[in-house]
Amino acid sequence: MSTSHKETPHIKPGGVEIAETILLPGDPLRAQFIAENYLENAVQFNNVRGMLGYTGTFKGRKISVMGTGMGTPSMSLYSWELIHVFGVKNLIRIGSAGAIQDHLNLYDIVFAMGSATDSNYGHQYNLPGHYSITASFELLEKAKKIADAQGQKVHVGNVLSSDIFYNADQTALKRWSEMGILCAEMESAGLYMNAAHAGVNALCILTISDHIFRHESTTTEERQTAFTKMMEIALELA
Structure with missing residues (x-):
């Protein structure tokens, strides 16, 4: 059976092909935005639990995009199925992050070279x-x-992939900052471990949507523009 006719309890493509390269925003509405504004001939392949997924082409290359929800469990579930059931080879998370280094500013783009974590996902x-x-x-x-070709300045380094959004230990992020961690998000560790174990490729590209220590944040409208820069880098990876 071809991968286009397979399904899982969480992804039901109905015969629509899922490309070998997929963009994975946390927000399914962000996936819809990409499909409607960047992909040609986009076809929806998933709406189970409102987790929208689409396949189309970008500059003639087939690419898919799908929401993953928030946190390592949700990202890990969807990425595992995409890899092992649907044959996806390149998984690119595009999401937001909170900066914990002073040299990072709102709208900056971060490539997560490494992912420190407080998650126990790797115990398996x-x-x-x-x-x-x-x-x-x-x-x-x-x-x-x-x-570089687009003239976009990016930061490359280690990020924190945390299971905790509201931490009872209010000193935790300061200690991660002292180890050079650039920013905090919630999905990269599970994605990277799934990809490594399966021998496929994964990358997390982040936009700084708030600065945790400076109490700065972007508005919904401002994030639209900032996220667009990140999307355009990710789309070129197809």
């Missing part, structure tokens, strides 16, 4: 030590070249 692999969670260098190198 029964590794005899601590696993270093990293992006695919193939995608990271290509993304940096695309950003």
